[in-house]
Amino acid sequence: MLSTTFLGVKLKNPVIAASGTYGYGREYESLFPLETLGGISVKGTTLMPRSGNKPPRIAETASGMLNSVGLQNPGVDAFIANELPYLKTKDIAVIANISGNSPEEFAELARKLDIDGVDILELNISCPNIREGGKSFGADPVTAAAVTRAVKAASKKPVMVKLTPNVTSISEIAKAVEAAGADALSLINTLTAMRIDIRTKRPILANNTGGLSGPAIFPVAVRMVYEASGAVKIPVCGMGGIATAEDAVEMMMAGAACVQVGAAIFRDAYAPKKIIDGLEKYCLDNGNISEIVGAVKLNERDNEW
Ligand SMILES: Cc1cc2nc3c(=O)[nH]c(=O)nc-3n(C[C@H](O)[C@H](O)[C@H](O)COP(=O)(O)O)c2cc1C
Numbered sequence: 001m002l003s004t005t006f007l008g009v010k011l012k013n014p015v016i017a018a019s020g021t022y023g024y025g026r027e028y029e030s031l032f033p034l035e036t037l038g039g040i041s042v043k044g045t046t047l048m049p050r051s052g053n054k055p056p057r058i059a060e061t062a063s064g065m066l067n068s069v070g071l072q073n074p075g076v077d078a079f080i081a082n083e084l085p086y087l088k089t090k091d092i093a094v095i096a097n098i099s100g101n102s103p104e105e106f107a108e109l110a111r112k113l114d115i116d117g118v119d120i121l122e123l124n125i126s127c128p129n130i131r132e133g134g135k136s137f138g139a140d141p142v143t144a145a146a147v148t149r150a151v152k153a154a155s156k157k158p159v160m161v162k163l164t165p166n167v168t169s170i171s172e173i174a175k176a177v178e179a180a181g182a183d184a185l186s187l188i189n190t191l192t193a194m195r196i197d198i199r200t201k202r203p204i205l206a207n208n209t210g211g212l213s214g215p216a217i218f219p220v221a222v223r224m225v226y227e228a229s230g231a232v233k234i235p236v237c238g239m240g241g242i243a244t245a246e247d248a249v250e251m252m253m254a255g256a257a258c259v260q261v262g263a264a265i266f267r268d269a270y271a272p273k274k275i276i277d278g279l280e281k282y283c284l285d286n287g288n289i290s291e292i293v294g295a296v297k298l299n300e301r302d303n304e305w
Contacts, residue, residue: 001280001283001284001287001288001289002014002038002276002279002280002283002289004038004257004258004289004290006093006120006184006235006237006257006258007119007120007158007160007183007184007235008158009039009093009119009120009158010093011038011039011093011258012035012038012091013037013038013276013279013280013289014038014248014252014257014258014259014279014289015037015038015248015258015259015260015261015272015275015276015279016037016038016039016040016041016093016095016237016258016259016260016261017037017039017040017041017260017261017262017265017272018041018239018260018261018262018265019041019042019043019044019095019097019122019124019162019260019262020043020044020067020069020097020262021261021262021263021265021266022040022041022042022265023042023043024040024042024043024079024083024086024087025040025042025086025087025090025092026083026086028265028269031269031270032270032273034090034092035090035091035092036272036273036276037092037272037276038092038093038258038276039092039093039094039095039119039120039258040087040092040093040094040095041095041097041122041186041260042079042083042087042094042095042096042097043072043073043097044071044073044097044098044099044124045073045075045076045079045096045097045098045099045109045113046071046073046075046076046098046099046100046105046109047075047076047100047105047108047109048075049073049074049075049078050070050071050072050073050075051072052069052070052071052072053068053069053070053206053207054206054207055206056204056205056206057069057070057205057206057207057210058205059195059204059205059210061193061195061212061214061216062216063214063215063216064212064213064214064215064216064217064241064263065212065213065214065263065266066193066194066195066204066205066210066211066212067190067210067211067213068205068206068207068209068210068211070207071099071127076098076109076112076113077112079096080112080113080115084115084117084118085117087117088116088117093119093120094117094118094119094120095119095120095121095122095160096113096118096120096121096122097122097124097162098110098113098121098122098123098124099124099127100127100147101127101128101129101130102129102130102131103143103146103147103149103150103151104150106123106147106150106151107150107151107153107154108154110150110151110154110155110157110159111154111155113155113157114154114155114156114157118157119157119158120157120158120159120160120184121151121155121157121158121159121160122160122161122162122186123147123148123151123159123160123161123162124162124189125137125138125143125144125147125161125162125163125164125177126138126162126164126166126189126190126211129143136164136166138162138163138164138166138167138173138189139164139166139167139173141172141173141175141176141177142176144161144163144173144176144177144180145176145177145179145180146180147161148161148177148180148181148182149180149181152180152181152182158183158184159181159182159183159184160182160183160184160185160186160237161177161182161184161185161186162185162186162187162189163177163185163186163187163188163189163224163228164188164189165187165188165189165190165191165217165220165221165224165240166191166192170187170224170227170228170231171227171228171230171231174227174228174231174232175231175232178232178233178234182234183234184234184235184236184237184257185228185229185232185234185235185236185237186236186237186238186239186260187221187224187225187228187236187237187238187239187240188217188220188221188224188225188239188240189211190210190211190212190213190217191211191212191213191217191220192209192210192211192212193209193210193211193212194208194209194210213240213241213262213263214241214243214262214263214264214267215241215243215264216241217240217241218240218241218242218243218247219241220240221238221239221240221241221242221251222238222240222250222251222254223254224240225238225240225251225254225255225256226254226255226296228255229254229255229256229294230255235257235258236255236256236257237256237257237258237259237260238251238252238254238255238256238258238259238260239251239259239260239261239262240262241263241264242259242260242261242262242264242275243261243264243267243271244274244275244278245274245275245276245277245278245279245281245282246278247275248261248275248278248279249279249282249292252289252292252293252294252295253292253293253294253295253296254294254296255293255294255296256293257290257293261275
């Protein structure tokens with residue numbers, strides 16, 4: 001009852017570990033089998049290895065966390081040589097999450113990953129566009145579309161574009177990447193945020209700002225998934241603060257065909273498994289999981305603007 005097909009890829013359940021929160025799967029294998037999950041979106045991969053930002057790069061917040069890890073990863077060649085062979089032995093959807101500093105870099109990553117074992121490409125367009133003074137690709141419909149087009153031309157894999165919530169109109173960006181050929185959307189990435197140590201007057205993160213994730217962002221994510229999925233015809237993978245099966249159901253009712261779980265894993269490494277078990281129970285009472293996708297019934301509003 002939990003199985004579903006997303007972008008032509010069979011998922012045994014709609015729960016995917018979010019990029020940057022589950023490594024390459026191996027790290028958690030001693031707790032429960034990786035194959036319990038519907039899929040894994042691997043740590044954000046770049047052309048060259050990156051050591052990430054200076055510490056401190058994690059800060060606690062009410063009901064969430066800030067991170068400025070900065071895409072620490074061994075680079076795409078090491079991913080292909082050392083991590084992908086392991087993932088290929090698992091009956092699980094493998095989503096390669098990629099980041100670049102130009103559309104050409106995204107395209108080169110996509111070409112390298114147009115290989116057996118990668119099921120879906122997820123484009124992290126929250127990263128900075130060096131040609132535009134570091135503004136993120138995902139904050140502008142034109143640059144978001146340019147990255148999408150470059151990757152579509154370079155790869156035959158299904159392309160899921162991961163949107164940043166740090167925009168005024170998520171629908172505008174969603175429509176732009178759909179028109180550029182995206183096969184699906186995933187959202188939301190982290191919300192840019194900041195904390196200050198009042199004793200030192202310095203930001204807690206060495207990078208000054210970071211990305212907020214966890215339950216604190218859940219209602220924002222539900223609203224954005226609702227708006228984005230309503231604006232496009234392509235499917236949406238929803239994430240942002242999901243910590244329980246009820247959260248996953250809510251996100252799917254907002255319009256998500258599948259969900260990703262991120263920060264909740266740092267609080268409880270069994271969270272994805274508990275969510276899958278909870279969804280199974282939910283389905284016993286309510287039928288097939290696909291039926292709840294977009295099932296929200298809006299209220300009549302008194303004051304339309
Ligand atoms: C420590 C950490 C590292 C992350 N690394 C990545 C990454 O490499 N690529 C990416 O697209 N998103 C990354 N994210 C964002 C998550 O995949 C997810 O979009 C976000 O945290 C919201 O979901 P959550 O509240 O369930 O964590 C990272 C998040 C965290 C907390």
